[in-house]
Every structure is written in structure tokens, then in C-alpha cells.
Amino acid sequence: MNAQRLPRSPRTGLQVLRTGLRALRTGLRGWGGVGAMAAVCALAVTFALLLPLTQSHGDGSTGTGGQGVARGIQAKVAAECENPQDQSPQPSSLDGKTIEAIKARKDPRLIVGVDQNSYRWGYRDPNGGKTAELEGFDIDLVHRIAKDILGDENAVKFKAIPTNQRIPALKDGRVDMIVRTMTITCDRVKEVAFSAPYFLTGQQVLAPKSSTIKGYDKTLAGKRICSGAGSTALELLRKDRAAKKAGVASADIETVVPSQLDCLVRLQLGQVDAVVTDSALAASQAAQDPTVELKGEAFTTDYYGVAVKKGANDLAARVNRILEQYRQDGGWQASYDKWLSPTLGTKSESAKPPVPRYK
Amino acid sequence: MTSTSSAAPPATGSPDPLGTAGLPGIPSQPGRGPAPGVPQPPRRTAFAEGVDRLRAAATTEPGRLRIIGALLAVCVVAFGAVTAWQMTDRSSAADDVLHNSQPLSSAAADIYSSLADANTAASSGFLAGGDETSTSRERYLRDIRNAAGKLSAAATNSEPDSESATTIASLNKLLSEYTGYIERARANNRLGFPVGGSYLRLANDTMQKQMLPQAEKLYARENQRLSSDYADATSYPWAAIGLGVTVTGALVWAQRRNYRRTNRVLNHGLVAATAATTVVLLWLVAGQSFARSGLNDSYDHGIRSLNVLHDARIASLKARGNENLTLVARGAETVEVNGEVVDAYDHDFEGEMSTLGKGLAQAERLADDQAGRKPVASAVGGMEEWKSRHEEAQAAYELGDFQQALARVIGDKSDKPTGECFDSVDTALRTAIVHEQAEFQRAAGDGRDAMTGLPLGAAALAVLGAAGAVLGIGRRLSEYR
Numbered sequence: 147m148n149a150q151r152l153p154r155s156p157r158t159g160l161q162v163l164r165t166g167l168r169a170l171r172t173g174l175r176g177w178g179g180v181g182a183m184a185a186v187c188a189l190a191v192t193f194a195l196l197l198p199l200t201q202s203h204g205d206g207s208t209g210t211g212g213q214g215v216a217r218g219i220q221a222k223v224a225a226e227c228e229n230p231q232d233q234s235p236q237p238s239s240l241d242g243k244t245i246e247a248i249k250a251r252k253d254p255r256l257i258v259g260v261d262q263n264s265y266r267w268g269y270r271d272p273n274g275g276k277t278a279e280l281e282g283f284d285i286d287l288v289h290r291i292a293k294d295i296l297g298d299e300n301a302v303k304f305k306a307i308p309t310n311q312r313i314p315a316l317k318d319g320r321v322d323m324i325v326r327t328m329t330i331t332c333d334r335v336k337e338v339a340f341s342a343p344y345f346l347t348g349q350q351v352l353a354p355k356s357s358t359i360k361g362y363d364k365t366l367a368g369k370r371i372c373s374g375a376g377s378t379a380l381e382l383l384r385k386d387r388a389a390k391k392a393g394v395a396s397a398d399i400e401t402v403v404p405s406q407l408d409c410l411v412r413l414q415l416g417q418v419d420a421v422v423t424d425s426a427l428a429a430s431q432a433a434q435d436p437t438v439e440l441k442g443e444a445f446t447t448d449y450y451g452v453a454v455k456k457g458a459n460d461l462a463a464r465v466n467r468i469l470e471q472y473r474q475d476g477g478w479q480a481s482y483d484k485w486l487s488p489t490l491g492t493k494s495e496s497a498k499p500p501v502p503r504y505k
Numbered sequence: 506m507t508s509t510s511s512a513a514p515p516a517t518g519s520p521d522p523l524g525t526a527g528l529p530g531i532p533s534q535p536g537r538g539p540a541p542g543v544p545q546p547p548r549r550t551a552f553a554e555g556v557d558r559l560r561a562a563a564t565t566e567p568g569r570l571r572i573i574g575a576l577l578a579v580c581v582v583a584f585g586a587v588t589a590w591q592m593t594d595r596s597s598a599a600d601d602v603l604h605n606s607q608p609l610s611s612a613a614a615d616i617y618s619s620l621a622d623a624n625t626a627a628s629s630g631f632l633a634g635g636d637e638t639s640t641s642r643e644r645y646l647r648d649i650r651n652a653a654g655k656l657s658a659a660a661t662n663s664e665p666d667s668e669s670a671t672t673i674a675s676l677n678k679l680l681s682e683y684t685g686y687i688e689r690a691r692a693n694n695r696l697g698f699p700v701g702g703s704y705l706r707l708a709n710d711t712m713q714k715q716m717l718p719q720a721e722k723l724y725a726r727e728n729q730r731l732s733s734d735y736a737d738a739t740s741y742p743w744a745a746i747g748l749g750v751t752v753t754g755a756l757v758w759a760q761r762r763n764y765r766r767t768n769r770v771l772n773h774g775l776v777a778a779t780a781a782t783t784v785v786l787l788w789l790v791a792g793q794s795f796a797r798s799g800l801n802d803s804y805d806h807g808i809r810s811l812n813v814l815h816d817a818r819i820a821s822l823k824a825r826g827n828e829n830l831t832l833v834a835r836g837a838e839t840v841e842v843n844g845e846v847v848d849a850y851d852h853d854f855e856g857e858m859s860t861l862g863k864g865l866a867q868a869e870r871l872a873d874d875q876a877g878r879k880p881v882a883s884a885v886g887g888m889e890e891w892k893s894r895h896e897e898a899q900a901a902y903e904l905g906d907f908q909q910a911l912a913r914v915i916g917d918k919s920d921k922p923t924g925e926c927f928d929s930v931d932t933a934l935r936t937a938i939v940h941e942q943a944e945f946q947r948a949a950g951d952g953r954d955a956m957t958g959l960p961l962g963a964a965a966l967a968v969l970g971a972a973g974a975v976l977g978i979g980r981r982l983s984e985y986r
Binding site for chain 1: 636839902904
């Protein structure tokens with residue numbers, strides 16, 4: 147922009163400065179953003195005029211050189227996002243920069259973002275008294291990771307992280323990793339790094355046992371469906387409804403709740419007829435109410451992964467190594483049998499650990 | 506007046522200067538019937554006859570005296586009647602303030618705070634889970650019973666189909682939904698199911714987003730009624746005062762006239778009538794002024810403080826509920842504030858605490874005696890401590906130490922929980938409310954008492970005054986016989 151305007155601006159620097167000031171004044175008069183932008187532009191032009199070197203790119207624009215990098219990532223994602231779950235680094239037991247920094251802490255504990263309201267995944271028994279600890283499938287995995295990296299399975303600080311805060315929490319460095327039924331998606335792979343998948347899930351329908359709903363099909367016609375705000379399920383429902391998919395096209399998908407568990411409340415109160423969510427979470431809901439069940443098969447394939455900050459490849463590689471051992475020594479299976487097989491069953495696709503593929 | 510009578514020519518016929526006209530309305534033409542073709546003079550009305558007679562009477566001194574006496578008596582009686590009527594209105598408005606609208610406003614405030622208190626007690630009990638104490642359970646039950654009882658009392662007091670009646674009906678319906686959610690939350694929590702937390706959040710939503718706003722509306726409407734009763738009770742009775750001044754003037758004039766005609770200084774009857782009228786007038790002005798000052802005092806020092814204190818108490822209850830819900834929801838709900846995503850309940854907590862702070866500052870300014878200032882100061886102290894302990898609890902929560910955070914919110918005394926501070930704020934505010942309520946009762950009672958006996962007294966004195974006027978004039982009249 148600066149370079150283009152340069153030959154067409156015969157004005158002196160003083161004139162331009164005056165223009166800039168005038169623009170700033172108008173900006174302050176109420177056009178906030180627009181005016182301020184105009185002022186910044188005018189100032190940038192002034193700088194360009196006053197500086198003898200015309201190729202100075204450093205002024206005004208934020209993130210110099212960022213464009214090129216961003217384009218590079220986009221190209222890479224577009225090329226490789228067929229299978230976002232296969233982007234994780236090869237397993238390794240080496241302590242890299244990230245792991246060393248964790249060990250060097252005054253209080254060497256792993257800070258992990260978890261869900262504290264997901265029955266069988268991460269929750270605290272409210273009747274456990276003062277010693278109640280978090281427990282569940284995700285929590286078992288966290289203990290395993292802490293034991294391997296820090297030598298003590300309890301060297302963990304669990305932080306309750308809301309669904310929409312998982313990525314910001316990692317980016318801000320508030321947590322070292324997120325182990326919170328987090329699906330590996332193309333969008334997320336752009337922002338954080340994932341371990342190899344540790345659980346296979348998919349979107350599934352949950353409804354009362356007595357319901358006529360048989361699965362994600364035409365039996366949903368005219369039914370009221372609940373989903374969580376910002377969830378994969380909601381996205382899918384909207385897409386299928388727009389595409390006039392049989393059943394979903396005539397369903398009422400207006401009930402959107404802050405947390406997926408609120409869907410079970412709506413179901414129990416008779417305000418909705420079915421819930422669409424991850425099969426793993428649907429199973430956790432079914433475990434809290436013996437009168438509801440999972441209907442039909444999962445109709446998508448998703449993978450849960452441990453998320454770490456972008457660039458913390460040593461930590462991702464280390465988690466991959468731990469997962470490898472976890473699968474081999476039967477730790478994974480024992481945890482599944484304890485928490486999930488009562489509602490997901492032993493024959494489900496989820497009942498075995500997914501086979502990882504690395505970059 | 507009918508159209509026939511208004512068509513009658515206005516006394517253009519033969520005026521009867523001697524006032525000796527026969528029966529009114531019958532022309533004095535005895536004997537022969539009217540000759541056919543001769544037009545009959547139109548019938549005259551009683552009014553026209555009366556005017557004629559008065560006119561005739563006004564030409565002689567006894568006649569004039571009769572008229573003056575009658576007018577004075579009527580005016581004095583009218584003054585008494587208007588005074589009694591206007592003061593009965595004001596006195597009953599003052600009585601309404603004391604015994605009707607203020608208790609109703611206070612009952613509405615009670616419904617409001619009972620509901621908020623129940624919600625807070627329910628969330629505290631929920632957080633404790635299986636360790637829920639009987640105290641918090643009983644507190645919840647007592648609040649619900651209290652709210653339900655006050656709601657049915659309010660329903661009885663409200664007019665059918667009025668806005669208040671609709672609000673009360675809707676609150677009743679929501680109350681049963683709310684208690685249903687709470688019991689579901691409790692049952693699921695006992696089973697160890699996290700869906701219990703979802704039910705509690707739903708119950709809390711129902712309470713904070715639907716019930717409390719309606720209860721607040723009810724409260725505001727009752728307060729409006731209270732204000733209008735205040736306005737009725739404190740307005741000056743101008744009609745009575747104006748009439749009183751006129752009547753006194755008329756009495757003075759009558760006595761002056763009497764003096765000039767007879768050179769007698771005192772006419773006992775008229776003096777008595779003047780005295781009675783003056784007493785009623787003074788009593789009226791003084792009584793109303795005292796009543797006004799008492800009622801205004803009860804408003805400034807009672808009602809205004811009470812409103813501020815009620816609002817502060819509601820804010821503290823909401824803040825406590827939100828503090829509990831932060832630990833129940835554990836990040837299940839967030840809001841975006843200035844581009845930053847924060848926990849919805851913690852955000853609401855901060856908002857209510859700032860409302861509480863402002864309310865207490867205002868209550869401190871309004872408190873006008875030591876007994877009123879002390880509990881407010883203690884509430885301020887409790888609030889400061891609460892804020893600092895809350896920060897510690899929140900820090901523990903942020904560090905992932907849930908048990909520590911829980912202990913700092915609902916734990917035992919040794920844990921220095923925020924619950925202790927909330928209790929101290931709540932107790933202090935309740936003490937302050939009781940004190941201001943007593944202040945109100947005293948001042949408003951004083952105000953109302955200033956009007957006691959005025960209507961009856963005014964009526965009795967007016968009758969005496971009228972009698973005095975009639976007797977006084979009668980005495981003069983008798984001199985003509």
C-alpha cells in the first residue's frame with residue numbers, strides 16, 4: 147500500500163503530517179476504529195515519505211513475514227488433512243525442551259486441562275468426602291503420563307477447562323496438555339499439536355430405550371434433537387439439515403445447550419426426544435440413566451488425542467511413547483473395562499485402542 | 506331541573522314585595538276558572554319562589570339576620586364535614602402505609618429474599634454432597650415454605666386479574682418447577698452422577714433468570730403502592746383549610762356587623778362559633794404538619810434504608826449462590842467479557858459483589874443512628890473479608906486444587922471459608938433490616954397518631970360552632986319580637 151501511494155504523493159512531509167493529525171481528530175470524534183485506521187494509514191504514509199529507504203516494510207503492518215508462513219501451513223494442511231489423526235511425531239523417550247522445563251519447575255508437576263463433569267471420563271465423586279479425587283478414563287491416562295515423565299503418578303495439577311477454552315489455555319501456556327475427550331480435527335491441528343489417537347469414537351444418537359428412534363436415520367423425522375453449543379454434533383446436524391438428509395431435514399435442532407451433559411437433562415424432562423454427541427460422551431450419559439441407550443452405530447469416525455502446545459513436539463512424541471506402552475501392557479484395556487465397557491460394550495469399535503500412524 | 510321549569514320565565518311576573526305569596530306554584534286566582542282563550546300564567550317553580558322570598562326577606566333586618574345565621578351555620582358545618590372527610594382520607598392512607606402497603610411491600614421483599622436464600626442454601630448443600638448438613642437442608646426447606654406461604658398470602662391480597670395476581674400465579678408455577686429440579690439435582694448427586702450438577706444449574710437459571718426478576722417486579726409494584734399511599738397521607742387538605750379560613754372570616758364579619766349595628770362588643774354564640782372554627786383550623790394545620798413530618802421521617806429513615814438494605818441482601822445472596830455454582834459448574838458455562846472468555850458464574854459473582862458494595866455504601870450514608878450504622882459497618886467488614894477469602898479460594902481452584910477451593914468456600918471454621926463471611930454479612934444485614942423496620946414503625950406510627958381524633962373532633966366542634974352561630978343570631982332576632 148505504501149509503495150503504491152508513494153509516487154502519487156507529491157506533498158511534503160509536513161502536509162501529510164497535518165492530514166494525519168486531522169484524520170486522527172476525526173477518528174476521535176466517534177468513528178473509533180475507522181478513524182483510527184485512517185490515522186494510522188496517514189502516519190504510515192508520512193513515515194514512508196520521510197524515510198529515505200522506500201523498501202522499509204517494518205512500519206504499520208503487524209506480523210512481518212507472517213503471511214508467507216501462514217500460507218505455508220495452509221498449503222500443508224490442505225495437502226495432509228485427509229487424516230488429521232496421523233500427523234503426530236514418532237514416539238520417543240527423549241526429554242526435549244518442553245519436558246525439561248516442566249521438570250525444572252519449583253513445583254515439578256504436570257498441569258493438565260481436564261473435564262470434571264464427564265462421568266466415566268473425568269469427574270469427582272460428590273460423595274467421596276474430603277479425599278475424593280478425580281477419576282475416569284482420561285484421568286487414568288493423565289496419571290500414567292505423569293508417572294512416566296515425572297516418576298510420580300500424582301504429580302499432576304488438574305485444571306477444569308471449559309470446552310471452548312481448550313485451545314486458548316494451551317496457547318497461553320496455562321496448561322501443559324489437554325486430556326479432555328478432545329477430537330483431533332483439521333482445524334485444531336492448525337493451532338495445537340496432538341498425540342497419536344488414544345480413543346476411537348464417532349457421533350451417535352442417544353434416546354430413551356422405549357423411543358422409536360433407531361439411529362441417525364429417517365426415524366429422527368419430526369423429532370426434537372439436542373446438541374452442545376460449538377460441538378461437532380451441532381455442526382453436523384446443521385450441515386445435514388441444509389442438505390435435506392432424510393430424518394434430520396424435518397427434525398427440530400433448535401435445542402442447543404452450554405454443556406453436552408445438559409442434553410441429558412432436557413431428555414429426562416421430555417423437552418427433547420434425542421441427543422446427538424460423541425459416542426463416548428453419549429455412553430457417559432447413558433451410564434447416568436438406565437432408561438436411555440445409544441441408538442444405532444456411530445455414523446462418523448473421530449479420534450481423541452492428547453493436545454499440547456504447537457511446537458512442543460518432544461512432549462507429543464513422549465506421550466506417543468507412553469501410549470504405546472499403555473496399549474501393550476494392558477493398561478489401556480484395564481481402564482476401558484473399568485470405566486467404559488458397561489455402557490459401550492466389549493464389541494464396539496471403541497473397545498480396542500486405535501492403531502496409530504505417525505508422520 | 507326539567508325542561509318545563511327552565512322554560513318558565515325568570516320571575517318576570519308580579520314580584521311579591523311583601524313576601525306574602527301563597528302556596529308556591531299555585532297562582533292566587535281563586536273562584537272562577539279561567540276563561541277559555543285567556544292564557545294561563547305559567548307555573549312557577551319552588552326555586553323561583555324561594556328566591557323571591559329571600560329577596561323579600563333581605564329587605565328587613567330580621568330577614569337578613571335569619572339569612573346570615575343560616576349561612577353561617579351551614580358554612581361551619583360544611584367546614585367540619587370537609588375537614589372530617591379529608592382527614593379521614595389521610596388518616597386511612599397513613600393507616601394503610603403502616604398496616605397495609607408497608608407490610609405488603611415487606612412481604613414481597615420477603616418472598617424475594619426467601620427465594621434467593623433458598624437457591625443459595627440449595628447450592629451449598631449440593632456442594633457438600635453426601636455431607637450435606639441438616640442445617641443447610643432445613644434452611645432450604647424453611648425458605649421454600651416461607652416463600653410459598655407469603656405467595657399465597659400475597660395472592661389473597663391481590664385483586665383478581667391484576668398484574669400482581671398474574672406475577673404471583675407465574676411465581677407459584679415456577680416454584681414447583683424449581684423445587685422439582687432441586688430434588689432431581691440432589692438425587693443424582695447422591696448417586697454420584699454429574700448430571701446432578703446440570704440440574705442444579707438449570708434450577709439456578711430458573712431462579713435467577715425467571716423467578717427473581719418476577720419477585721423483584723412484585724416487590725417494585727408493592728413499593729409503588731406504598732409510595733402512593735404516602736403521597737395520599739401527606740398531601741395538604743387545601744379544601745378544608747381554605748374553607749376554614751373563609752368561615753372564620755365570615756364569622757368575624759358577622760360579629761363586626763353586629764357590633765356596628767348594636768354597639769355590643771360580644772355576641773356569645775358567635776364568639777363560641779369563631780373559637781370552635783379557629784380550634785378546628787389550628788388543629789387541622791398542626792396535626793397535618795406533625796403527621797407529615799412523622800411520615801416523611803418514616804420514609805426517609807425507614808423505607809429508603811429498608812429498600813437499600815433489601816437490595817444489598819439480595820445481592821449478597823446472589824453472589825453466594827454464584828460462588829457455589831462456580832464450583833458446581835467447573836467451567837461448564839462461560840461468557841465473553843471484553844474479548845476474554847471467563848467463567849459465567851465467577852463473572853456474575855463479581856457483578857453481585859460490586860452491587861453489594863455500592864448498596865452497603867448507600868446504606869451507610871442513609872443510616873442515621875448508631876444502632877443503624879453498626880450492623881451496616883459490620884456487613885462491610887464481612888464483605889471485605891469475603892472478597893479476600895474468595896480470591897484465595899479462586900486461586901486454589903485455578904491451581905487445580907479443587908478440594909482446597911471447596912474447603913475455602915464451604916469448609917469448617919478452621920478452613921476459613923467464605924461461607925463464614927457470607928453468614929456474617931447476612932446476619933448483619935438482617936439485623937439492620939429489623940432495626941430500620943422498627944424505625945419506620947415508630948416514625949410512621951407517630952405520624953398517623955398526630956391525626957388521631959381529628960376527623961371526629963372537627964365534626965363535633967363544627968356542630969358546636971354551628972349551634973353557637975345559630976344561637977348567637979337567634980338572640981339578636983329575639984330582640985325584634
